[in-house]
Amino acid sequence: MSFKNQIQRRRTFGIISHPDAGKTTLTEKLLLFGGAIQEAGAVKNNKIKKGATSDFMEIERQRGISVATSVLAFIYKDKKINILDTPGHKDFAEDTFRTLTAVDSVIVVIDVAKGVEEQTEKLVEVCRMRKIPMIVFINKMDREGRDAFDLLDEVEQKLGLKVVPLSFPIGMGYDFKGIYNIYEKNINLFRGDNKKKIEDTIAFNDIESPELEKIIGEKAANELRDDLELISGVYPDFDKELYLKAEQQPVFFGSALNNFGVRELLDCFIAIAPTPQPKMAEERLVQANETELSGFVFKIHANMDPKHRDRLAFVKIVSGTFEKNKPYLHVRQGKKMKFSSPNAFFAEKKEIVDISYPGDIVGLHDTGNFKIGDTLTEGEILHYKGIPSFSPEHFRYINNADPLKSKQLNKGIDQLMDEGVAQLFTLELNNRKIIGTVGALQFEVIQYRLEHEYGAKCSYENFPVYKACWIEAKDPKSEEFKEFKRVKQKFLAKDKRKQLVFLADSQFSLQMTQQKYPNVKLHFTSEFN
Ligand code: GDP
Secondary structure: OOOOHHHHHHEEEEEEEOOOOOHHHHHHHHHHHHOOOOOOOOOOOOOOOOOOOOOHHHOOOOOOOHHOOEEEEEOOEEEEEEEEEOOOOOOHHHHHHHHHHOOEEEEEEEEEEOOHHHHHHHHHHHHOOOOOOEEEEEEOOOOOOOOHHHHHHHHHHHHOEEEOOOOOEEEHHHOOOEEEOOOOOOOEEEEOOOOOOOOEEEEOOOOOOHHHHHHOOHHHHHHHHHHHEEEEEEEOOHHHHHOOOOOOOOEEEEOOOOOHHHHHHHHHHHHHHHOOOOOOOOOOEEEEOOOOOOOEEEEEOOOOOOOOEEEEEEEEEEEOOOOOOEEEEEEOOOOOOOOOOOOEEEEEEEEEEOOOOOOOOOEEOOOHHHHOEEEEEEEOOOOEOOOOOEEEEEEEEEEEEOOHHHHHHHHHHHHHHHHHOOOOEEEEOOOEEEEEEEOHHHHHHHHHHHHHHOOOOEEEEEEEOOOOEEEEEOOOOOOOHHHHHOOHHHHHEEOOOOOOEEOOHHHHHHHHHHHHHEEEEEEEEEOOO
């Protein structure tokens, strides 16, 4: 197959949702269509269970699973589909934000009874800002839930989307009869039989036909006709171009658990979802069909096996092909590297491959060369944008609790930060180290992993910080900036890229600082150009 066709057949996406909406179940059903797995239960749920905060085994279990489910790939109707896992737990939101830099589109799963939940809002906001095309799947239609029109309103209002229903439920919960597929113009009857893999559908071009009564009964037929009339009156027609520009979001209804409505979703997805997209580097826009390789690291995962301390760096291929044993330039380090065993992902397994294409993810064994955001090319100097650090929510001093192991501790901290587990800030004043995290859970993960993987012990000490702000001085030589640095010395630190950061201890002090030093710009993310 030609290089162009290989690109055309690829669809790389992420599924986002609030925990429990049905992401894992949907993923598993999608894989069934690819014939990639044989049975239900093969996709591991990588959720942190409630109350597991102090259960270290749970953290280990979680890490093992998240390697297994980082990338799930399958072939369906000759399309190569790559699903990137996005943790739903809020303490891992930063991981999800980074993964979203590597997808070309997303599917948003919403629970019909719970509607739009907190994590969905946060993640959709990121996708909206980045103009990532989205399809919405309203799940659990076999349960009593909210009125479909109310829910569509909520999706528009809370998520700021412009929805177009491409399927519509006939009844709900106990009365759920099936789905009218507006996109394909057919009816899919619900039989509540979750063993069925491919559903029977009845083609139905003319919903005015009296046949409709025969199939779903008079009451449901009338309701469906009214609903469809309302839909065509209220919602615009589906427009693929608008979807691709993230200005319109098609909606499907179904029940992942019953494998119902999933085939419709998948068939529409492969027809409309974007092929591997161009990506903006600091230097220029890079097209997928350029023949020279470029790609970037969006995730790093430590090896679970204590005998093999190496890590797996996940690289999204933006352009060209990635080939085994070919030398590529590690742009940040300025050196060429070869990889003898690049991993590709298929279903829930990984295997060594000779060649990968744009849209694919390769897993590279790494002994500490990579950081998140690193770029690989065939020689061109490129830096991919869009993997900023966000201000953490929690901050603590990290202290060495075993003076004989300070080397191990420093190495451990460095490597965990490269993986993106948390962010490290080093105070300008006294070089003390501060760890910043999105959730409190990460402090325990770090402590546990430092001990078990690096043989180092740490303790924490509170450090009251409201927000970390990345500093941009309009004129670094100005008196104003010099004064700012002198007066605020206690609150200045360097991040891992040696960028200067102001650690504001309260919202008030942040506001005062902004007023007093108007030419010192303070940003909540590390990427502001
Ligand atoms: P995740 O946290 O988003 O990955 O959610 P899961 O896929 O683990 O699903 C959460 C719970 O909802 C599980 O108990 C699933 O069995 C259940 N579930 C998922 N889809 C459906 C559905 O369509 N109908 C019903 N009734 N339950 C579902």
